[in-house]
Amino acid sequence: MTEQTIYEFIGGRDKLAELAEAHYRRCTTDPELSKVFGTTPRPQHAAHLADWLTEVFGGPEVYTEKHGGHQALLRHHAGKHIPEEARAAFVTAFIAAADEVGVSDDPHLRKRLVAYLEWGTAIAKDVSNVDDPEVLVSDQPVPKWGWRDEESPA
Numbered sequence: 001m002t003e004q005t006i007y008e009f010i011g012g013r014d015k016l017a018e019l020a021e022a023h024y025r026r027c028t029t030d031p032e033l034s035k036v037f038g039t040t041p042r043p044q045h046a047a048h049l050a051d052w053l054t055e056v057f058g059g060p061e062v063y064t065e066k067h068g069g070h071q072a073l074l075r076h077h078a079g080k081h082i083p084e085e086a087r088a089a090f091v092t093a094f095i096a097a098a099d100e101v102g103v104s105d106d107p108h109l110r111k112r113l114v115a116y117l118e119w120g121t122a123i124a125k126d127v128s129n130v131d132d133p134e135v136l137v138s139d140q141p142v143p144k145w146g147w148r149d150e151e152s153p154a
Ligand code: HEM
Pocket: 033, 036, 037, 042, 044, 045, 046, 048, 049, 052, 073, 076, 077, 080, 082, 086, 087, 090, 116, 117, 119, 120, 121, 124, 125
C-alpha cells in the first residue's frame, strides 16, 4: 500500500484552503503579525498560500504551475524585514488555525507541521532582509515535506 501524503492525511485541498484562510485572518489581526501583513486582507493571499501548502505536502504541483514556484515565493518576502517576534507569531498562529479548523491532532502530523513551519519561516525571515526581489534567484523546485526527516530538505 502506498503511504498517504501529508496533503492527503490532512484532508486535501479543501482542508488546506480552510487552514490557510484561518491562518491569514490571524496574520491581519495578531498584534505582531499585522505589523508586517497590515490589517487589510489581500483577496488572493489565502488561496495562494493553500496552493503552496498543497504542493509542499505532496499534492498537485499547483504553486509551480500557477504562481512561479520557489523563486516567486522567495520574492514575495523581499524587503518585508520580518522581525523574530513576527516569525515566531506566524508559527503560533498557524498551529492555532490548525486547531480552529479541526486539522488532526495526530502527534506525528503536528510534529512535522511545526518542523516545516520553523524551517520555512526561518527562510522567509532571512530573505525578507533582501530589499531587491530580483536578487533572489532560485532554480530549486518547491520543497516537498514528507513524514520523515530524510524526506524533507531541512
Ligand atoms: C512557512 C513559511 C511561509 C510561507 C509558506 C509563506 C507563504 C506566502 C505566500 C504563498 C505568499 C504570497 C501570497 C500571494 O501571492 O498573495 C506570501 C506573501 C507574504 N508573506 Fe509569507 N509565508 C511564510 C512566512 C512568512 C512570515 C514568517 C511572514 C511574516 C511574519 C510572512 C509575511 C508575508 C508577507 C508580508 C507577504 C506579502 C504580502 C501579502 O501577500 O499579503 N510570510 N507568503
